[in-house]
Amino acid sequence: MSALAQPLAANLVQSVDWLAIAPPTLTAVIGLVVLVADLFVPEARKPLLGWVSVAGLTAAALLLLPLLGHDRSTFCLTGTTRACSYTADRFTLVVQFLVLGGALLTALLSVTTLKDGNRRYPQGEFWFLLLSSAAGAALLPASRDLATLIVALEVASLPAFALVGIRHGDKRSSEAALKFFLSSVTATAVSLMGISFVYATTGSLYLTQVADRIQHVDGQLHTLAQTGVVLTLVGFAFKTAAAPFHFWVPDTYVGAPLPIAAYLSVVGKAVGFSGLILVTVVAFPSYADVWGPALAALAALTMTVGNVAALRQQATRAYSAVRLLAWSSVGQAGYLLVPIAAAGYTRDAQKAVGSTVAYALMYAAVNLGAFAVAAAVARTERLNRISDYRGLYARNPLTALLLAFFLLCLAGLPPGVIGLFAKVTVFSAAVDAGLGWLAVVMAVNVVIALYYYLQWTALLFRAPEGEPARHRLPAPLTAALALTGTLGVVLSGAPQLVLRFAATGLF
Numbered sequence: 001m002s003a004l005a006q007p008l009a010a011n012l013v014q015s016v017d018w019l020a021i022a023p024p025t026l027t028a029v030i031g032l033v034v035l036v037a038d039l040f041v042p043e044a045r046k047p048l049l050g051w052v053s054v055a056g057l058t059a060a061a062l063l064l065l066p067l068l069g070h071d072r073s074t075f076c077l078t079g080t081t082r083a084c085s086y087t088a089d090r091f092t093l094v095v096q097f098l099v100l101g102g103a104l105l106t107a108l109l110s111v112t113t114l115k116d117g118n119r120r121y122p123q124g125e126f127w128f129l130l131l132s133s134a135a136g137a138a139l140l141p142a143s144r145d146l147a148t149l150i151v152a153l154e155v156a157s158l159p160a161f162a163l164v165g166i167r168h169g170d171k172r173s174s175e176a177a178l179k180f181f182l183s184s185v186t187a188t189a190v191s192l193m194g195i196s197f198v199y200a201t202t203g204s205l206y207l208t209q210v211a212d213r214i215q216h217v218d219g220q221l222h223t224l225a226q227t228g229v230v231l232t233l234v235g236f237a238f239k240t241a242a243a244p245f246h247f248w249v250p251d252t253y254v255g256a257p258l259p260i261a262a263y264l265s266v267v268g269k270a271v272g273f274s275g276l277i278l279v280t281v282v283a284f285p286s287y288a289d290v291w292g293p294a295l296a297a298l299a300a301l302t303m304t305v306g307n308v309a310a311l312r313q314q315a316t317r318a319y320s321a322v323r324l325l326a327w328s329s330v331g332q333a334g335y336l337l338v339p340i341a342a343a344g345y346t347r348d349a350q351k352a353v354g355s356t357v358a359y360a361l362m363y364a365a366v367n368l369g370a371f372a373v374a375a376a377v378a379r380t381e382r383l384n385r386i387s388d389y390r391g392l393y394a395r396n397p398l399t400a401l402l403l404a405f406f407l408l409c410l411a412g413l414p415p416g417v418i419g420l421f422a423k424v425t426v427f428s429a430a431v432d433a434g435l436g437w438l439a440v441v442m443a444v445n446v447v448i449a450l451y452y453y454l455q456w457t458a459l460l461f462r463a464p465e466g467e468p469a470r471h472r473l474p475a476p477l478t479a480a481l482a483l484t485g486t487l488g489v490v491l492s493g494a495p496q497l498v499l500r501f502a503a504t505g506l507f
Helices: 001-012 022-037 046-062 092-114 124-143 146-164 171-202 207-217 219-239 249-255 259-283 285-311 320-343 349-378 397-411 417-432 436-460 475-493 496-502
Strands: 072-077 083-088
Touching: 001 207, 022 046, 022 092, 022 124, 046 092, 046 249, 072 092, 072 207, 083 092, 083 124, 092 124, 092 259, 092 475, 124 146, 124 259, 146 171, 146 259, 171 207, 171 249, 207 259, 207 285, 219 259, 219 285, 219 475, 249 259, 249 320, 259 285, 259 349, 259 417, 285 320, 285 436, 320 349, 320 417, 320 436, 349 397, 349 417, 349 475, 349 496, 397 417, 397 436, 397 475, 417 436, 417 475, 417 496
Parallel strands: none
Antiparallel strands: 072 083
């Protein structure tokens, strides 16, 4: 009996590679440190918690450097069949860099927001929630079993609900958080049902084992497996703000503090898209005939809904600038979905997925920059209307030039070269996969987006109404603008830094 038990026990022993899990682990530890320190730090010195969080996120991002060059796996089963729950490969490191970099820029924006908030934000809880969400977001791209994937998704999402509604005495913020929470929980419940169906048909939660076993499912269970695949995708489609799961986006972005809206637009999307890539390309490649057409239809619908809604925003409506960025992010999500859909139609799925990651890196840098400018304008124009940006060049030339550059990158126009090249890679992925109709839909949507991006850009350089008033920007906000601007310029000067992912793949 002991001889039989020994191999079974050995098979359950899991190795732990502490260096591989260091980035998300350090982020979570710093979050706990900040939460405990908040109990002892006097009110006058609470801003120190923000700088500790910024330092922690910087250190977590730097811990990615020792992981470059080779893949590492941990929490693995030993024995005849090797399967791991956590893998730090090229895909993982790129997405973790995007997540931690996005969280770091969000933290810089938040330092100013909390200082201007006049004690409307509980600082210790704010930083704990932001770091906890970032830890979950950093864990997700490394997850290689469905259970860890869902846990990481919820660790990234649950603190985000609280962050949206954290502003004291703001009914709009509370309403946005409730809408975000209820719709997200519903989507997660659907995904969990899908995962239970997949587990019932394959007997495993590890992505590589699921990919192997789901091809040989008994004929009686084929429909159950197919249903499980579709339901599993729903939760990740919600996180990407894909239509028709996008309805929470505009109200949530408007109700949330601006740095959190920026965080959701970039890090929230990174979570959704990395999870979507893992379940489609890694776990369900044999069901590409199911998810490929579904994602292609979602991509076309999402980009059309987002861009048409952004086009209809009225410049004088309260918070119209944030609403336009929200609807624009929905349209951008449609572009990001195109290469993942193309992966279902081509043998070189890695190259197609690389196009999504390359586009996501470009989008993250310039969209965070646009939100940073919106945060700067919101310090004097509380309603943050598009019309409030009229004559911004006369008030703050550098900020206006940066916003113009970010908008041109999103539109795909020079000098935003990286935006143009990123869109070309997405077009190429669709055409190479034989999805000519989707490339045409994308081309039409790019033209629609050009109108509202250029309209906003032109407004920046018009003559201001009244005497322009100049305001000095705080150092953290200036740092965020400088980082995003520098990154956008560097990527436009050397687009190969991210476009190589579209050429070589990631896995």
